[in-house]
Amino acid sequence: MATSALPQPPTPERVFNALNAYEQTEAMKAAIELEIFTAIAEGNTSAATIAKRCQAAERGVEILCNYLTIHGFLSKEGTQYGLAPDSALFLNKGSRAYIGGAIEFLLAPRIREGHARLTEAVRGGGSALGEGTLEPDNPDWVKFARAMMPLMHMPAQIMAGELLKGGEVKKVLDVAASHGIFGISVAKQNSAAQIYASDWKNVLEVARENAQAMGVVDRYHLLAGSTFDVDFGGDYDLALVTNFLHHFDLPTCTAFMRKVHVSLRPGGRAAILDFVPNPDRVTPPTAAAFSLMMLATTPSGNAYTFEEYERLLKEAGFARVELTPPQIGMGRLIVAYR
CATH class of the missing domain: 1.10.10.10 (Winged helix-like DNA-binding domain superfamily/Winged helix DNA-binding domain)
Known part of the structure; x- marks a missing residue:
């Protein structure tokens, strides 16, 4: 006769390990x-x-x-x-x-301070660091560009391949380009593509170095300044919005994507790569847990579900929004069509 296993008594081990994590x-x-x-x-x-x-x-x-x-x-x-x-x-x-160099950004003093003051962030509903990592010309974003590019190299290649299945693109906007690898990967896989990279001037210096090293600098154009304020121009076939929208609240994301929508030609696409949790907001673990980093380091950022992205993108004027099947790195690719 089979006997059921006895329930395990509570133990402080998991609490002990979490406190020492x-x-x-x-x-x-x-x-x-x-x-x-x-x-x-x-x-x-x-x-x-x-x-x-x-x-x-x-x-x-x-x-x-x-x-x-x-x-x-x-x-x-x-x-x-x-x-x-x-x-x-x-x-x-x-x-x-x-990707070991990622510690230069992920463990930067400002990032760690935000998490050390998490109690304040929870009480206030946003980073205890004020603007946190979103201060203009923040040198931490130069660290990010130099340290995180290897982590993003493989996802950028996969994403470029997915997007180019939809046909050749000639004019590409790379929003908050950082290290530039997403736009550079499109340029490497499509010799007709001209890339227009938007970010702070000090960060774009890193992107330009990478474009030079990867042989596409002659097709790599810089739009220096606040991504919210700089004039993007228009008639883009494709806009890349990678690991950016999670820094802001939904109304800010909606207003920004209206700006992106206007910059696209009719039939153009916006490609968003980001952490996308399920509606329960606790799965998958890595995407869902990213919300805590945004709480610690930004005033109002979050990890948004596909349903939230779909709603904000349609409010911004996009006609159709799709969640592509493959996971790309730790993120998901959302494509919105003008």
């Missing part, structure tokens, strides 16, 4: 700075050889590597460490997909 952040930061993952990829698999390669104490390396193994970033067989698949791809500096 900052340790995982610091462990990842230390491992990236010390090049632990790169060292292991090079064949240094014992604490002693990793320590020698990283110029660190063997005791410290062993404790750190054991901790990273506990959290699934490393594997361990006897005394030998190995890389988990995602660590091998994204945290080894020898990999073309390396």
